[in-house]
Amino acid sequence: MDVVTSQTIGVEVNGTTYEREVEARRLLIHLLRDDLDLTGSHIGCDTGNCGACSVILDRTLVKSCMVLAIQADGASIETVEGLAGEEQLTPLQQAFSDHHALQCGYCTPGMLMSATALLRENPKPSDEEIAKAIQGNICRCTGYWNIFEAIKAASE
C-alpha cells in the first residue's frame, strides 16, 4: 500500500492565494521561504525559541517553524512583506528606523509581526506588556532597548 505523505493545500498570504503540494512534514516557514519565495520571514533556531519566523495566521501570532504547512490549509497569513503599502511604511516600521531598533535586520521581520499583533490587540500597551509581547523574539544586536522605544513610539 502506498503511504500518502503529501497533500495539496491552499493558503492566502498577504492577500494572494497560493496552492501547493506539500509534504506532511513541511514546516510553514519552509513553505513560505522555499516554495512561495517569501524570504522576509527568517529562521534563527530549530526549537521555537527565537521568533524570527513569526507570522500572523488567521489573526493569531504564530512561530511558523512550529506550524506544519498542512495545518495552514485554508488559512489567511500575514508576513512582513505584507505590512507596508506601495510606498508607505507602517508607523511601526518607520518607528523601528527612527529609533535605530534594528542593526543586522535578521530578527526584525519577526519582531515587527509580534509588535503588530500586540498593537492590534492593545493599541496602548504598558511597558511591561510591550516587553512581554516581544519576549519570544530574540535579538542579538540591539539589547531590545531601542526596539522597546520604537514600539512605544508607534503606540502613541
Next chain:
Amino acid sequence: MTETTVTEPIVVEEQETRPRYAGQNVPRKEDKRLVQGEGVFFDDVKRHNMGYVHFVRSPYAHAKIRSVDVSKALEHPGVIGTLTGDEVALLTDPFFQISSPPGAHLKDFCLGVGKARFVGEPVAAVVANTRETARDAAELVEVDYEPLPAVTDARRALDDDAQILHDDAGTNLTWEGLYEWGDLDAAFAEADRVVKISELHFHRFNSTPLECNGALVEYNRGTGQWTLITNNQFPGFAAIMMGPAMRVGLDKLRFVTQDIGGGFGNKITSHPQLVACCLLARKLNRPVQWTEWRTDFHLSMSHGNERWFEDTEVAVKEDGTLLGFRTTALDDAGAWLRYEPLGGVIWAQVTPGMYRWRHIRLDFKQVVTNKAPVSPNRGYSRMQHLWFTERIIDIVAHELGLDPVEVRKRNYIRTDEMPYETPNGCVYDSGDYAKLLDTALELIGYDELDSRRADAESRGKLLGLGIGSTLDSGTNNFGQSRLINPELQFSGNNEVATVKLDIFGEIVVTLGTTPQGQSHETTAAQVVADILGCSIDDVNVRAGHDSYWNSHAGFSGTYASQFAVTGLGAVKGATDMLAEQMKKLACVVLGCSPEDIELAEGQARMKENPEAALPFMALGAIINANNAGLPEDLDVTLNCRYVYRPPFQPPDVERKYGNLTLTYAAQVHVAVVEVDPETGVYEIVDYAAVDDCGVRINPQVVEGQVMGATAQALGAATHETYTYDEDGNLLTPNFYDYHVPHALDMPPLKTGSVESASPFTSMGTKGMGEGGGAGIHAVCAALQDALRPRGNPIVFDSCNPYHSVWELLSDPESSRQRVTVESR
C-alpha cells in the same frame, strides 16, 4: 524600561566647509529594505536545481574513524551525492596553520579524516534535493567509530596520562609564549603587599548571531571558478585559508555577501564548511546550498576562548598603587586552531588594561581539548584579559580594604599622558578614563549608594555596585602574528573603497567590508556627501561585498573594531581623490584654476561666481560618454580607488614589543545588582555604559553598538555558557539550554559618551563595537560587592548564574581560599 541619555551631536561652527552629515543621527540607508523583509541574506538566494547540504557529525568527543559507508545514503531517493573524509584527504591539502610548532603540525581538513575530535565535528556530507531528504539521508551514513578518552578540562590536557588529540603535534600544548616586560623582581621588591590569586576562570560562550552560517556555492566548469554567496565576515582570511587547501589561486574564489544576520566574529572561520561545499558543487556539477542548523552552530562553531589564569601575583603599594603582576594564562582552544593561536597575542594589545603598571609577566599556554574549536568572538582575547585585570583591581581593593573607585582613579592612565606607550610598546592614542568613570557614576547616582544599600537591606536584599573598565582596541597591526610565529609574512592592515561619478551623476561607493548590522552604507554615505557637498540621498553605497568589484584587499572584512578607521579611511581617501578630479575637470570646462572651484549643492561651481556651475551629471557625462576633445594630459577618470593603510611598523619579535593596534576606544560600565541571599537569585537593577570612541560619525549607530555589546555581556555574565560533561557532550546545544537575554531580562540602561578624538586617524574616529565585555567585569564586581557582608566571597568565574551565587553565599570560604595577601 529604558532611560537613555545621548550626548547631543557635535555642533560645528558655521563655516564654509561645515560638515553637514558627520556627527548627525542620519537615518539608516539599510532600514527601508530590512523593515520590509527585503534584505537579501544568503539563505534567501536560490538557484535552479540546487542541492541541499547536510553534514554528518560525530556523536563522540574523540574517536578513531575506522570507516565511512555512504552506500545506503546514496540509494535513498532524492540524494544527489556525498563527500567523505577520505575524498577530502585526496582532493585537498590541510589548511595552513598560523601556529609555530608544535601547533604548526596539525593536519586540519574540512571533514574529519581518520579521527573525530569533538562532538559535532563534520565527518561526511550528503547532498539531496530537499533539506529534509538531506537530513534523512545523513542518518543513513554508517560511520564506524572507535571511541577514545576525551580531554574536556584544559587543566588536565597536559597530564602525563592525557589522551593526545593530534598525534602529528605529539602534545596537547600547541602553542606557548612567555611575555615579560619591565622589571618584575624590582616591582615585587618595592611592593608593600603581594596579593596572590590561585585561579580565575573566564568561561566559554559566544555571541550566537541569530542567522547561522551558510552559503550557496556554484562552480563554473568553464572558468574553474567558484562563486560563494555566503555570510562569511572575513573573506580575505577565508580566501587565504581556502585557496591553498583547494590548490587554486584566489581568483578562483568569488565571495559575495549582501545582508548578514549578525556576526560578532563568529562568522570568520566557516572556511572548512565552505571548502566542503566547493568540493560538492564541483563533484556533483550543481549549485549546493548549506544552511547551518542552530544546534550545529552551538556544537561546532566559533566558541569564545575559555581561559584560566593560574598562580597570579600582584605587586601593590599600601596606598593601592599597582606596580605589576605575573600570571599563567591557560587557554582552551578546543579541537582545532582555526584562527588560533592568534588569541595568544591579541590580548597583548591591552596588556596593562587601563592602568599604569609597568611590570608584567604572562606565560601564555594554549592547549587543545575535545571541544568545539574557538574563534574570534566580540572582544576577542582582549575581553578575557581585561576581565582578568578588572578582577585583579576589585580583588586587590577588596582585600586591602580600599575603595574600587579610588584604586581605579589612582592607577588609570591619565589624560595628560596620552598618547601613552604601554610596557609592550602599544600606543594608546587618546582618552580620559577618569572622566568616563565619573560620568558613569553620575549616571548611576553613586552619591546615593549608601541609602540604596540600606533600602535593599530593608527588603532583605543585598545590593552591590561594580565597575567594568574596558578598552576596545581597533585596527590590528597584523604584524603581531609574528609574535606567534616569526615565519609568518603578515603585517599592517588595509581596506579598500572605490567612489565613482557615473553618467547621470550617480555617486557609487563600493566597499571591501562585510557589514552585519554596523550601518556601513549609512556612515560611508555621510562621509562622501560631506566631501562632495551633495545630498546623502545622492550617494549610493553598494550593499555588501563582492570580490568581483575590485574593492577589496588582503584584510578586507568586518571584524576587530576597525571600520570607522580603515573603512571610512578608505572612503575618505577615494572621495578626496574624486573631489579633486571633479574640480580639475570643472576648471577645464569653465576655464579657471582648480582652486577657484568648490563642490556644493550637487554642483562644481566657481566660488566667486556660483552661476558658473556644472551639475555632477554634466561632469559624469563628459568623462564617461562625451570625452572627445578633452586635453590629452587630463588625468581624470572620476572612478577612484583608495587603499587605506595604517601607519604601522612590524613589531620587535625578540622583545615582543611594538604597536599592535592603531586606536583605543574605551568604556566604563557600572552595574548595580540586588541579590536574594536565600537563593542566590539576583537582578541587575541599574546600569550605566559610557563610551569614548573618538569622533562619532553617527552617534545613534555608536550607541546602538554600545547597547548591543552590553546586552551580550550581560547574557554572558549571568547565563550563557557552553558547558560540556566529562564525556565531551555539549549540554547547551540550543536556545532552550543556552539562555540568551530576552526583552524581560534587560535592566534599565543609561548611556553616555565622552569624545577624545584619535590623533592617528584622518577623521579623529576610533574603531568600536566590542567594548561590551565591560558588562561582564561590572557584574562580577557588583556581585562581589553585594556578597561582602556574607563572608567576603571572591568572584572567580566570569559567568555567575544564580546557582553559582548561591554557592558563594553558602560556602564563601572555599572561594576565599583562592586569595592570600602577603605583607612585605
